[in-house]
Amino acid sequence: MTTQDHLKKAEKSRYERGWEKLLEIDGDAGESVIKSLKNIAPDLGRYIIEFGFGDVYSRSGLDLQKREIATIAALTALGNAQPQLKVHINAALNVGCSREEIIEVIIQMAIYAGFPAALNAMFVAKDAFFERDRNNITSA
Amino acid sequence: MTTQDHLKKAEKSRYERGWEKLLEIDGDAGESVIKSLKNIAPDLGRYIIEFGFGDVYSRSGLDLQKREIATIAALTALGNAQPQLKVHINAALNVGCSREEIIEVIIQMAIYAGFPAALNAMFVAKDAFFERDRNNITSA
Amino acid sequence: MTTQDHLKKAEKSRYERGWEKLLEIDGDAGESVIKSLKNIAPDLGRYIIEFGFGDVYSRSGLDLQKREIATIAALTALGNAQPQLKVHINAALNVGCSREEIIEVIIQMAIYAGFPAALNAMFVAKDAFFERDRNNITSA
Amino acid sequence: MTTQDHLKKAEKSRYERGWEKLLEIDGDAGESVIKSLKNIAPDLGRYIIEFGFGDVYSRSGLDLQKREIATIAALTALGNAQPQLKVHINAALNVGCSREEIIEVIIQMAIYAGFPAALNAMFVAKDAFFERDRNNITSA
Amino acid sequence: MTTQDHLKKAEKSRYERGWEKLLEIDGDAGESVIKSLKNIAPDLGRYIIEFGFGDVYSRSGLDLQKREIATIAALTALGNAQPQLKVHINAALNVGCSREEIIEVIIQMAIYAGFPAALNAMFVAKDAFFERDRNNITSA
Amino acid sequence: MTTQDHLKKAEKSRYERGWEKLLEIDGDAGESVIKSLKNIAPDLGRYIIEFGFGDVYSRSGLDLQKREIATIAALTALGNAQPQLKVHINAALNVGCSREEIIEVIIQMAIYAGFPAALNAMFVAKDAFFERDRNNITSA
Numbered sequence: 001m002t003t004q005d006h007l008k009k010a011e012k013s014r015y016e017r018g019w020e021k022l023l024e025i026d027g028d029a030g031e032s033v034i035k036s037l038k039n040i041a042p043d044l045g046r047y048i049i050e051f052g053f054g055d056v057y058s059r060s061g062l063d064l065q066k067r068e069i070a071t072i073a074a075l076t077a078l079g080n081a082q083p084q085l086k087v088h089i090n091a092a093l094n095v096g097c098s099r100e101e102i103i104e105v106i107i108q109m110a111i112y113a114g115f116p117a118a119l120n121a122m123f124v125a126k127d128a129f130f131e132r133d134r135n136n137i138t139s140a
Numbered sequence: 141m142t143t144q145d146h147l148k149k150a151e152k153s154r155y156e157r158g159w160e161k162l163l164e165i166d167g168d169a170g171e172s173v174i175k176s177l178k179n180i181a182p183d184l185g186r187y188i189i190e191f192g193f194g195d196v197y198s199r200s201g202l203d204l205q206k207r208e209i210a211t212i213a214a215l216t217a218l219g220n221a222q223p224q225l226k227v228h229i230n231a232a233l234n235v236g237c238s239r240e241e242i243i244e245v246i247i248q249m250a251i252y253a254g255f256p257a258a259l260n261a262m263f264v265a266k267d268a269f270f271e272r273d274r275n276n277i278t279s280a
Numbered sequence: 281m282t283t284q285d286h287l288k289k290a291e292k293s294r295y296e297r298g299w300e301k302l303l304e305i306d307g308d309a310g311e312s313v314i315k316s317l318k319n320i321a322p323d324l325g326r327y328i329i330e331f332g333f334g335d336v337y338s339r340s341g342l343d344l345q346k347r348e349i350a351t352i353a354a355l356t357a358l359g360n361a362q363p364q365l366k367v368h369i370n371a372a373l374n375v376g377c378s379r380e381e382i383i384e385v386i387i388q389m390a391i392y393a394g395f396p397a398a399l400n401a402m403f404v405a406k407d408a409f410f411e412r413d414r415n416n417i418t419s420a
Numbered sequence: 421m422t423t424q425d426h427l428k429k430a431e432k433s434r435y436e437r438g439w440e441k442l443l444e445i446d447g448d449a450g451e452s453v454i455k456s457l458k459n460i461a462p463d464l465g466r467y468i469i470e471f472g473f474g475d476v477y478s479r480s481g482l483d484l485q486k487r488e489i490a491t492i493a494a495l496t497a498l499g500n501a502q503p504q505l506k507v508h509i510n511a512a513l514n515v516g517c518s519r520e521e522i523i524e525v526i527i528q529m530a531i532y533a534g535f536p537a538a539l540n541a542m543f544v545a546k547d548a549f550f551e552r553d554r555n556n557i558t559s560a
Numbered sequence: 561m562t563t564q565d566h567l568k569k570a571e572k573s574r575y576e577r578g579w580e581k582l583l584e585i586d587g588d589a590g591e592s593v594i595k596s597l598k599n600i601a602p603d604l605g606r607y608i609i610e611f612g613f614g615d616v617y618s619r620s621g622l623d624l625q626k627r628e629i630a631t632i633a634a635l636t637a638l639g640n641a642q643p644q645l646k647v648h649i650n651a652a653l654n655v656g657c658s659r660e661e662i663i664e665v666i667i668q669m670a671i672y673a674g675f676p677a678a679l680n681a682m683f684v685a686k687d688a689f690f691e692r693d694r695n696n697i698t699s700a
Numbered sequence: 701m702t703t704q705d706h707l708k709k710a711e712k713s714r715y716e717r718g719w720e721k722l723l724e725i726d727g728d729a730g731e732s733v734i735k736s737l738k739n740i741a742p743d744l745g746r747y748i749i750e751f752g753f754g755d756v757y758s759r760s761g762l763d764l765q766k767r768e769i770a771t772i773a774a775l776t777a778l779g780n781a782q783p784q785l786k787v788h789i790n791a792a793l794n795v796g797c798s799r800e801e802i803i804e805v806i807i808q809m810a811i812y813a814g815f816p817a818a819l820n821a822m823f824v825a826k827d828a829f830f831e832r833d834r835n836n837i838t839s840a
Contacts, residue, residue: 044530055751056248056250059244069209074253075536077214078360078536080536105210108210109214110324111675112218112221114672116355120361122321126316181663184667184682191335195331221680247741250534254534255532256781259748260781262744336670341660342629353629354633354672354673358500381626384621390616391814393638394501395468397500475607476607481798493769494809523761525766527756529770532774532775608819
């Protein structure tokens with residue numbers, strides 16, 4: 001292999017690590033976000049995979065359950081990212097958080113970001129739980 | 141006791157549960173916030189104790205380490221609450237989170253709230269860790 | 281009564297005071313928010329009643345019209361709480377604010393939070409006023 | 421003319437300059453926002469025209485392409501003004517920015533406001549581009 | 561006078577109305593903001609006077625006390641405008657609001673924007689009240 | 701070289717491209733941010749270099765002046781990132797924007813994020829310009 005080939009391989013490796021992590025955490029919903037970027041800004045999807053999942057979510061030092069707790073807290077507090085919040089409520093359940101834990105995080109955000117932020121996030125959780133029940137997803 | 145006395149006692153009980161939880165989590169820094177409200181708005185301090193700690197942080201369903209992870213994530217993302225972030229970085233250490241976990245949460249927020257929010261929070265963590273080292277606080 | 285019974289009564293009293301205040305201010309819309317939390321996070325609804333309405337809105341020192349002016353201003357500025365803004369535009373009318381006052385508050389927010397925030401809030405007001413007219417609510 | 425007439429004329433002149441600038445930049449979409457305010461808060465529409473376009477967008481010192489780049493960046497970062505973002509993605513194209521430039525600005529916002537803000541803005545851009553293609557708007 | 565002269569006069573009239581309103585509401589603190597813009601962006605100061613005070617604060621339909629209640633609520637909720645919040649806490653007192661009303665507005669914001677926003681605003685109020693006491697400002 | 705060596709080289713190459721871009725745009729101020737992260741979270745600094753500058757700022761499709769215009773707009777609007785805003789006001793001047801253009805972007809943000817956000821950013825610009833004058837930085 002030429003050096004150029006090795007460079008491509010390294011990028012691919014970071015991409016592949018990210019892609020596996022994305023599928024592990026977000027499942028189909030993550031893949032669907034990446035697909036929806038394909039004919040407008042595929043590189044934004046690539047950065048989500050490479051930086052978001054290949055770099056950050058692949059780090060040690062904080063387990064995946066705590067990572068998802070942190071993400072749900074942040075997205076609830078920011079209040080302007082409901083589609084991403086739904087993806088990560090499912091992600092939290094996928095990596096083993098309980099529904100009760102998710103509800104507790106959202107309630108706690110009333111203290112830090114106010115009741116409207118908590119309310120709007122809770123209704124997203126309600127939708128996400130309802131869809132899982134309807135689709136017989138049994139993990140949580 | 142008259143009913144009125146019992147009512148006061150009930151409120152006091154909720155207050156006392158909150159006060160104990162506040163001291164367990166935030167330690168002196170929490171007490172100092174409440175004191176600083178005394179001659180301007182003592183009721184705001186009372187609500188922090190009663191609602192924040194007596195109601196929410198006293199709930200089961202999410203352990204204190206995960207609660208503090210959630211709070212650090214939210215305050216990092218909101219970006220306009222640096223004094224409170226510092227209190228909760230110390231709180232996270234007080235309840236058994238590691239410095240590494242706190243750093244990981246803040247790094248992860250770069251994905252959801254951008255690098256400036258993560259940077260500004262990291263410098264708060266740097267200050268908090270430095271003060272603990274200087275004061276020989278050994279828990280973490 | 282045992283002390284335990286009195287404690288329960290005190291909590292109930294705070295809840296009841298909040299519930300009455302909620303109905304006075306928000307009417308059916310408030311009740312409907314609480315109901316929608318019932319099978320996901322009833323305690324979040326309880327905190328809205330107890331803390332939001334039993335504690336804060338029941339305070340003296342600021343009349344209800346000014347309280348609603350403040351809430352409309354805040355929700356317009358935050359810009360991520362449109363369902364709650366609609367509830368409080370109706371609440372402001374319920375406690376005696378005029379439509380003109382609500383419109384003025386929203387216009388003024390263009391100075392502090394920008395024109396998009398003011399515009400999006402104004403369209404919520406337009407909806408709320410339209411619904412009141414359609415339902416022949418005559419208070420304002 | 422009396423002084424009163426001249427005053428009215430001056431205001432009208434500022435209004436007219438703004439109106440022309442609004443049509444040049446935002447086209448029909450701008451006009452439609454103003455119209456939708458007519459029976460609720462026409463003065464808010466007048467301020468958008470007079471202050472927003474008659475004062476600010478009519479200034480020299482920054483060309484219209486850079487002004488629209490700035491607006492798209494801000495609305496992407498704020499994340500709570502999607503209808504206005506769509507108007508200004510079209511505006512940017514109307515004044516000569518390329519689709520690629522708009523996509524680049526939105527990708528860059530992932531650094532400063534996080535990936536959810538960038539993602540949600542990108543989907544607004546996707547919609548806007550799709551509508552232009554469907555309507556055979558050929559400028560960009 | 562030529563038409564050009566009349567145009568200038570009309571602008572001056574709007575400016576003068578705004579300047580008087582600014583002094584009435586904000587007093588020296590408002591004047592000092594305008595002065596501090598003089599050698600960097602005097603037009604931004606002019607827009608604050610003309611649009612902020614000449615247009616909006618001069619409107620009828622909402623009295624000045626309610627206007628200041630709305631502004632304090634918004635600046636507390638936004639949480640990133642502490643110098644402006646201080647100016648408007650003084651402004652509220654200047655137009656006849658009581659200290660108690662200001663404290664109540666800030667406490668209420670804990671419901672809508674969270675406790676950190678309310679806390680940080682309360683400490684600004686504490687500073688503002690302290691300075692007024694020290695300077696023997698007797699209005700409130 | 702083993703494949704492992706090539707992988708490291710590829711990462712290094714992305715890092716080096718980012719580092720050169722960071723120095724070109726932000727100069728010493730950028731380097732100083734990275735250094736300040738060294739003993740707390742060096743990986744956050746590495747991601748700024750690799751993702752922020754190696755990936756995003758190295759992209760074609762938007763020239764560096766427009767990239768800095770976008771960043772100043774976003775940081776002004778967000779209002780909670782004043783240290784980063786100062787770095788990028790200097791960066792904008794470094795890549796050839798004029799002081800007038802920076803002032804215009806900040807004034808324009810009054811429309812989208814309100815006057816307090818514009819005011820606070822303008823005072824950051826005033827500081828940055830003053831320091832450049834004092835240090836005889838002649839580029840702008």
